[in-house]
Amino acid sequence: xxxxxxxxxxxxxxxxxxxxxxxxxxxxxxxxxxxxxxxxxxxxxxxxxxxxxxxxxxxxxxxxxxxxxxxxxxxxxxxxxxxxxxxxxxxxxxxxxxxxxxxxxxxxxxxxxxxxxxxxxxxxxxxxxxxxxxxxxxxxxxxxxxxxxxxxxxxxxxxxxxxxxxxxxxxxxxxxxxxxxxxxxxxxxxxxxxxxxxxxxx
Amino acid sequence: xxxxxxxxxxxxxxxxxxxxxxxxxxxxxxxxxxxxxxxxxxxxxxxxxxxxxxxxxxxxxxxxxxxxxxxxxxxxxxxxxxxxxxxxxxxxxxxxxxxxxxxxxxxxxxxxxxxxxxxxxxxxxxxxxxxxxxxxxxxxxxxxxxxxxxxxxxxxxxxxxxxxxxxxxxxxxxxxxxxxxxxxxxxxxxxxxxxxxxxxxxxxxxxxxxxxxxxxxxxxxxxxxxxxxxxxxxxxxxxxxxxxxxxxxxxxxxxxxxxxxxxxxxxxxxxxxxxxxxxxxxxxxxxxxxxxxxxxxxxxxxxxxxxxxxxxxxxxxxxxxxxxxxxxxxxxxxxxxxxxxxxxxxxxxxxxxxxxxxxxxxxxxxxxxxxxxxxxxxxxxxxxxxxxxxxxxxxxxxxxxxxxxxxxxxxxxxxxxxxxxxxxxxxxxxxxxxxxxxxxxxxxxxxxxxxxxxxxxxxxxxxxxxxxxxxxxxx
Numbered sequence: 133x134x135x136x137x138x139x140x141x142x143x144x145x146x147x148x149x150x151x152x153x154x155x156x157x158x159x160x161x162x163x164x165x166x167x168x169x170x171x172x173x174x175x176x177x178x179x180x181x182x183x184x185x186x187x188x189x190x191x192x193x194x195x196x197x198x199x200x201x202x203x204x205x206x207x208x209x210x211x212x213x214x215x216x217x218x219x220x221x222x223x224x225x226x227x228x229x230x231x232x233x234x235x236x237x238x239x240x241x242x243x244x245x246x247x248x249x250x251x252x253x254x255x256x257x258x259x260x261x262x263x264x265x266x267x268x269x270x271x272x273x274x275x276x277x278x279x280x281x282x283x284x285x286x287x288x289x290x291x292x293x294x295x296x297x298x299x300x301x302x303x304x305x306x307x308x309x310x311x312x313x314x315x316x317x318x319x320x321x322x323x324x325x326x327x328x329x330x331x332x333x334x
Numbered sequence: 335x336x337x338x339x340x341x342x343x344x345x346x347x348x349x350x351x352x353x354x355x356x357x358x359x360x361x362x363x364x365x366x367x368x369x370x371x372x373x374x375x376x377x378x379x380x381x382x383x384x385x386x387x388x389x390x391x392x393x394x395x396x397x398x399x400x401x402x403x404x405x406x407x408x409x410x411x412x413x414x415x416x417x418x419x420x421x422x423x424x425x426x427x428x429x430x431x432x433x434x435x436x437x438x439x440x441x442x443x444x445x446x447x448x449x450x451x452x453x454x455x456x457x458x459x460x461x462x463x464x465x466x467x468x469x470x471x472x473x474x475x476x477x478x479x480x481x482x483x484x485x486x487x488x489x490x491x492x493x494x495x496x497x498x499x500x501x502x503x504x505x506x507x508x509x510x511x512x513x514x515x516x517x518x519x520x521x522x523x524x525x526x527x528x529x530x531x532x533x534x535x536x537x538x539x540x541x542x543x544x545x546x547x548x549x550x551x552x553x554x555x556x557x558x559x560x561x562x563x564x565x566x567x568x569x570x571x572x573x574x575x576x577x578x579x580x581x582x583x584x585x586x587x588x589x590x591x592x593x594x595x596x597x598x599x600x601x602x603x604x605x606x607x608x609x610x611x612x613x614x615x616x617x618x619x620x621x622x623x624x625x626x627x628x629x630x631x632x633x634x635x636x637x638x639x640x641x642x643x644x645x646x647x648x649x650x651x652x653x654x655x656x657x658x659x660x661x662x663x664x665x666x667x668x669x670x671x672x673x674x675x676x677x678x679x680x681x682x683x684x685x686x687x688x689x690x691x692x693x694x695x696x697x698x699x700x701x702x703x704x705x706x707x708x709x710x711x712x713x714x715x716x717x718x719x720x721x722x723x724x725x726x727x728x729x730x731x732x733x734x735x736x737x738x739x740x741x742x743x744x745x746x747x748x749x750x751x752x753x754x755x756x757x758x759x760x761x762x763x764x765x766x767x768x769x770x771x772x773x774x775x776x777x778x779x780x781x782x783x784x785x786x787x788x789x790x791x792x793x794x795x796x797x798x799x800x801x802x803x804x805x806x807x808x809x
Contacts, residue, residue: 148653148656149649149653150528150529150628150653152628152765152767154765154767154768154769154770155767155768155769158769158773159746159747159748159770160747160748162370162398162748163370163399163411163413163414163416163417163748164413165373165374165377165416165417165420166374166377167374167377167481177768177769177773182755182773182774206649207529208528208529208532208562211528211529211562211628212464212765212767213463213464213746213765214371214462214463214464214466214478214479214480215370215371215480216371216374216462216480216481216482219480234529234532236529236532236562237532237533237562237564238464238477238478238479238480238559241479241480241483242480242481242482242483245480245482245483246482295354295356295357295496296354297353297354297357297494307382308482308486308494309378309382309384309485309486309489309490310382311494312359312486312489312490312492312494313384313489313490315350315351315359315492318350318351318359319350319359319361319387319490319491319492322350322351322361323361323491326361327596329363329364329454329456329457330363330364330390330391330452330454330457330583331390331391331583332364332389332390332391332392332393332430332431332452332583333389333390333429333431334390334583
């Protein structure tokens with residue numbers, strides 16, 4: 133996984149609640165067998181009209197947000213399908229951080245597995261970020277994974293929850309499978325004493 | 335020992351080791367695999383010189399992008415074909431059993447697992463698909479995972495997991511005639527919202543749940559994810575045990591009874607405490623229909639399309655307005671006045687034999703409206719075969735339905751079964767998100783009975799007066 137310790141970037145405001153993974157990456161693009169190259173399809177039906185032309189009013193088509201690396205959105209971001217293609221598409225597009233008042237469970241986990249940081253902040257703080265990002269001068273934020281904090285330009289800070297295990301993986305860019313494989317002896321011990329439940333090859 | 339819930343029993347029993355006070359390494363008993371979310375996981379294994387730890391705890395099936403029409407000719411879409419071939423190659427290379435496109439019992443992963451007897455009470459089951467919650471109907475802890483976690487399970491047969499809070503969803507009162515588990519779960523989602531159970535594992539309780547068949551319990555648990563829940567489950571009982579008896583992967587002989595005793599012990603203990611309890615009253619339920627662009631935007635057949643002016647707050651007002659714009663609906667329109675172009679009966683939510691029987695009880699001896707294209711996509715080869723033995727294929731064909739091959743089909747439209755822009759469907763699937771069934775398509779989620787009734791009339795109607803008895807349907 134890609135390590136993420138500190139990040140500073142421009143914020144793109146996507147002021148919608150319940151943004152589902154079908155919007156983040158529509159199903160017609162799930163047939164690729166690689167992990168890469170999904171950014172071009174991010175929010176496809178919102179970015180492009182039926183004829184494939186850009187919709188100028190969609191946030192990511194506006195010049196000031198095209199290079200944004202922090203996405204801020206409404207509550208329950210990433211609901212729906214378990215497709216990891218959604219965080220892949222966000223990361224491949226150039227986002228490193230997604231901020232929302234709440235996330236869907238599977239999406240939140242999927243982000244952490246690839247080093248895309250999902251930040252949960254109180255609704256009032258998210259509303260302030262949305263408003264500032266929509267303003268004429270836009271908004272830059274600084275994010276620190278070690279201190280679990282977001283810093284505004286005026287120096288005010290907001291802290292976000294992140295469990296220590298995920299934090300360690302993120303900061304170290306650790307391979308979580310490798311971390312679990314170090315517990316091989318424990319897995320072998322467990323398998324030795326469990327009731328055998330199923331043999332799919334039997 | 336203090337009384338425990340079903341969830342707590344499975345959680346405790348599958349702890350390989352504690353990681354910290356929140357997390358444990360959770361052992362996975364059964365890993366189900368399909369073609370769309372696995373190729374990158376197998377790639378990752380190879381890249382890191384790792385292998386599949388327990389191919390004997392893994393099982394694969396093609397379902398998401400398979401064609402449901404003629405299967406004698408090669409798949410036209412080269413990208414879909416590649417994904418299907420790659421799953422075959424990966425399963426072959428790592429020794430994982432697979433039902434490929436031409437296996438007679440191929441079907442949707444969440445239908446195949448239970449009907450093969452792979453899903454058993456007390457197990458942990460994962461799959462790279464959010465509707466893995468379906469398997470919770472058996473008293474298993476079953477949830478969807480992303481591709482990185484698919485790779486993690488392939489390599490370690492474990493997952494690092496934080497424990498969830500528990501929510502009891504208690505259905506009270508007897509289930510009125512013609513009210514299905516689809517209506518029950520949609521009513522719940524309407525009541526608590528699509529994030530109402532985020533962070534929770536749901537257990538469904540109440541006499542009405544006890545009375546459900548396994549096919550029905552699977553519908554209920556299937557849509558737990560649409561309420562945001564990590565998983566949904568039902569405590570195992572004799573209905574569960576009787577379903578599993580004689581299934582291919584279930585224990586046989588005296589082993590079965592011994593195992594069944596162990597299964598029943600997973601049921602939630604009397605007096606066990608849930609973190610939250612939600613009560614849904616069944617007595618007043620009518621058939622449910624979604625009107626918006628998520629499963630929480632739902633009402634009953636007797637109601638009207640809501641007016642954003644009556645929304646609870648500005649955020650909800652805006653969400654409703656966006657949904658109505660997308661759906662092309664006017665506030666105040668009676669649900670029964672909404673015309674439909676397409677009908678889809680199938681999916682891991684409602685593609686099992688009992689679903690098809692119940693839809694056939696509406697359709698038998700009648701014709702679909704000339705303006706409607708309607709399809710039935712059985713959930714698996716077994717469902718299809720059993721339905722054909724009952725003559726259901728002919729009931730549907732006579733009425734003007736298409737009778738197709740098993741797969742996920744129009745639930746997510748990864749194959750050619752999609753809505754055209756602006757087309758409106760009555761669908762027995764689980765998600766009505768924008769573009770879910772095809773770009774610009776408008777999806778209304780309903781039960782199989784309601785979908786069948788809409789096909790006949792070309793608009794939504796209350797299916798209850800149309801029900802034939804079982805005897806009238808099957809030969």
